[in-house]
Amino acid sequence: MTDADSGIRRSYWLETAPPPGEPAPPPSGDLSVEVAVVGGGIAGLSAAWELVRQGHEVAVLEADRLAAGVTGHTTAKLTALHTLVYDHLRRTRGPEGARLYALSQSEAIRHAAGIVAELGIDCDWEEAAACTYARDPGRVAELRAEARAAREAGLPAEFVTATELPFEVAGAVRVSGQAQFHPRKYLLALADDLRRRGGAVYEGTRVVGLTEGEPCVLETDAGVSVRAGKVVVATHYPVFDRALLFTRLSPRRELVVAGTIEEDRAPRDMYITPEQGTRSVRSAPLGDGRRLLIVTGEHFTLGTADVEKRFARLSEWAGEHFPGLTPTHRWATQDNDSTDSVPLVGPLHPGSHHVHVATGFGGWGLSGGIMAGRLISDLVGGREVEWAGLYDPRRLGPVAREGVSFLKHQAQVARHFVGDRLPALTGPRPEDIAPGDGAVVRLGGHRCAVHRDEGGQLHAVSATCTHLGCLVAFNRTEQAWECPCHGSRFAPDGRILQGPAVRPLEQRDL
Numbered sequence: 001m002t003d004a005d006s007g008i009r010r011s012y013w014l015e016t017a018p019p020p021g022e023p024a025p026p027p028s029g030d031l032s033v034e035v036a037v038v039g040g041g042i043a044g045l046s047a048a049w050e051l052v053r054q055g056h057e058v059a060v061l062e063a064d065r066l067a068a069g070v071t072g073h074t075t076a077k078l079t080a081l082h083t084l085v086y087d088h089l090r091r092t093r094g095p096e097g098a099r100l101y102a103l104s105q106s107e108a109i110r111h112a113a114g115i116v117a118e119l120g121i122d123c124d125w126e127e128a129a130a131c132t133y134a135r136d137p138g139r140v141a142e143l144r145a146e147a148r149a150a151r152e153a154g155l156p157a158e159f160v161t162a163t164e165l166p167f168e169v170a171g172a173v174r175v176s177g178q179a180q181f182h183p184r185k186y187l188l189a190l191a192d193d194l195r196r197r198g199g200a201v202y203e204g205t206r207v208v209g210l211t212e213g214e215p216c217v218l219e220t221d222a223g224v225s226v227r228a229g230k231v232v233v234a235t236h237y238p239v240f241d242r243a244l245l246f247t248r249l250s251p252r253r254e255l256v257v258a259g260t261i262e263e264d265r266a267p268r269d270m271y272i273t274p275e276q277g278t279r280s281v282r283s284a285p286l287g288d289g290r291r292l293l294i295v296t297g298e299h300f301t302l303g304t305a306d307v308e309k310r311f312a313r314l315s316e317w318a319g320e321h322f323p324g325l326t327p328t329h330r331w332a333t334q335d336n337d338s339t340d341s342v343p344l345v346g347p348l349h350p351g352s353h354h355v356h357v358a359t360g361f362g363g364w365g366l367s368g369g370i371m372a373g374r375l376i377s378d379l380v381g382g383r384e385v386e387w388a389g390l391y392d393p394r395r396l397g398p399v400a401r402e403g404v405s406f407l408k409h410q411a412q413v414a415r416h417f418v419g420d421r422l423p424a425l426t427g428p429r430p431e432d433i434a435p436g437d438g439a440v441v442r443l444g445g446h447r448c449a450v451h452r453d454e455g456g457q458l459h460a461v462s463a464t465c466t467h468l469g470c471l472v473a474f475n476r477t478e479q480a481w482e483c484p485c486h487g488s489r490f491a492p493d494g495r496i497l498q499g500p501a502v503r504p505l506e507q508r509d510l
Contacts, residue, residue, distance in 0.1 A: 046373025251487030303473030438474030
């Protein structure tokens with residue numbers, strides 16, 4: 001059953017934000033600008049707004065629509081408590097590294113609150129506590145260690161055994177003074193203010209090439225050249241590979257189900273557990289005595305899961321613990337985890353003097369994106385930032401200490417790159433593909449990604465991802481070809497849905 005058949009809608013944030021109007025047209029010809037920001041999500045728009053406010057000439061280049069990609073599919077929690085990160089940081093980066101992480105993330109929340117007040121943004125801003133909980137008594141020691149590490153890092157963290165959840169927990173780490181909001185309302189207001197301050201925004205403008213220099217030159221898929229003194233790459237997963245950041249990023253997809261619930265039964269704080277493949281719960285205001293309950297979980301490597309079964313499992317969990325929940329929305333989000341658990345924000349590579357990158361937020365892209373916007377704007381302006389070294393993409397020591405994670409990620413990529421190419425004893429044939437489904441088949445000695453539309457017509461494209469050559473797999477529920485290696489996603493006809501790929505899948509003749 002499709003979402004349309006069941007009455008379930010897609011992302012609540014995309015559906016309920018103010019109408020964005022007509023897309024800002026791509027540049028009509030070559031242009032020059034002081035700073036070009038590639039990507040119109042939370043990191044890109046935050047960086048662009050900070051830079052414009054500081055007096056820089058800025059242009060934002062977005063491949064699709066502003067705040068409609070990963071940021072438009074988030075769960076919209078703005079917190080410095082990132083599941084179980086502080087005890088890990090204390091061990092791998094030392095007490096000072098944990099302190100700087102907590103400080104930088106907390107500053108991002110306070111900064112966002114200030115922007116909401118300054119611009120008068122109506123974005124359903126609510127202060128709430130963030131809680132990491134576990135139901136397994138065997139994890140209590142882990143939670144106590146996290147609470148202690150977070151408190152020593154400067155957060156108002158405490159270990160508790162009681163929550164407002166409708167089930168008992170063995171324990172939880174609770175941090176007060178965090179926030180939740182409507183991310184797209186916030187970002188569209190930020191973009192409007194950016195334009196009022198003289199910044200330029202170009203939508204439908206996919207950047208496919210970068211030449212570093214003085215100035216740097218960006219090339220778009222329409223053949224337009226953009227010259228810029230500085231470039232900010234904020235495309236969630238970097239679309240330029242010269243820094244080899246793809247070796248340090250692991251993409252994953254996660255599902256979201258949401259529905260209406262009575263206000264007096266909805267949790268007001270934000271909850272997450274690492275158990276059961278992650279379960280995250282929070283609610284958003286609807287009015288009329290109701291709130292929207294948002295439940296997230298079931299993370300998986302792209303192209304490797306039965307997504308419909310996972311949606312069903314997540315919905316079943318939500319209905320079991322919140323009886324009477326009326327489902328209204330479901331969607332999926334995508335995250336990139338860095339091998340050492342810290343985002344990569346700063347110069348693109350050791351020899352880069354004019355290009356900065358923001359990536360690897362590991363599911364915490366709202367506080368991370370706002371932090372990255374401030375950090376990059378200060379770096380571009382030549383100002384020193386206390387936590388710049390913590391996030392510097394050029395860091396090597398922490399990566400060496402996280403060698404197990406690094407090697408595990410590379411082994412997974414290699415397994416898909418090689419294993420998916422091994423010949424199978426049996427394989428699908430085009431005639432075996434059901435309407436609405438797709439499969440990788442051999443046609444004329446080539447691997448082809450074949451999709452049968454609901455009308456029964458077959459369509460074929462190359463099964464080789466245009467990023468680095470892994471084979472794609474079909475996600476029937478979301479109707480997309482997905483690359484399990486680095487997270488690129490394509491429509492059934494090969495159009496790019498999500499990078500790092502910058503070229504569509506090649507058409508194949510059936």
